[in-house]
Amino acid sequence: MPDTGKPDLRKMRESAGQATAMLRSLANRDRLLLLCQLSQGELNVSELEKQLDIHQPSLSQQLGVLRREGLVATRREGKHIYYRVAAPQALCLLQTLYHLYCAESSNVD
Numbered sequence: 464m465p466d467t468g469k470p471d472l473r474k475m476r477e478s479a480g481q482a483t484a485m486l487r488s489l490a491n492r493d494r495l496l497l498l499c500q501l502s503q504g505e506l507n508v509s510e511l512e513k514q515l516d517i518h519q520p521s522l523s524q525q526l527g528v529l530r531r532e533g534l535v536a537t538r539r540e541g542k543h544i545y546y547r548v549a550a551p552q553a554l555c556l557l558q559t560l561y562h563l564y565c566a567e568s569s570n571v572d
Contacts, residue, residue: 485552488532493517493525495560498548501535502557505547 489495496515500506506514512522526546529535536549548554 484532485534485550485556488529488534489553489556489560491525491528493521494529497522497525497529497546498534498553498557499561501546501548502554505538505545507543507545509543511546 489498493515496517497511500511500514508522508526511526512518515522517525526535529546530537534548534550534553535546538545538547548557
């Protein structure tokens with residue numbers, strides 16, 4: 464089928480659903496903080512708890528949501544489970560959010 468320049472509405476709806484799910488996951492403060500921290504590298508639960516001051520059971524609950532959504536992946540080493548960002552789309556959004564809200568030059572008067 465030739466490209467008529469019109470967007471594929473079915474594909475747009477599917478993509479909109481994926482984007483909505485991602486944004487819903489990022490819309491929680493604790494989940495956003497967890498993803499921001501994990502974007503810097505892999506960490507275990509104890510390290511996340513100490514660095515972010517998010518305590519159990521909330522920490523485990525939010526990590527569970529991120530795992531179900533496919534945004535983080537885990538690796539076991541002995542007794543510790545290490546978390547990392549698994550979705551490249553999430554990393555891209557986190558970088559954009561960092562530049563908009565956290566970078567030194569983002570101060571808008």
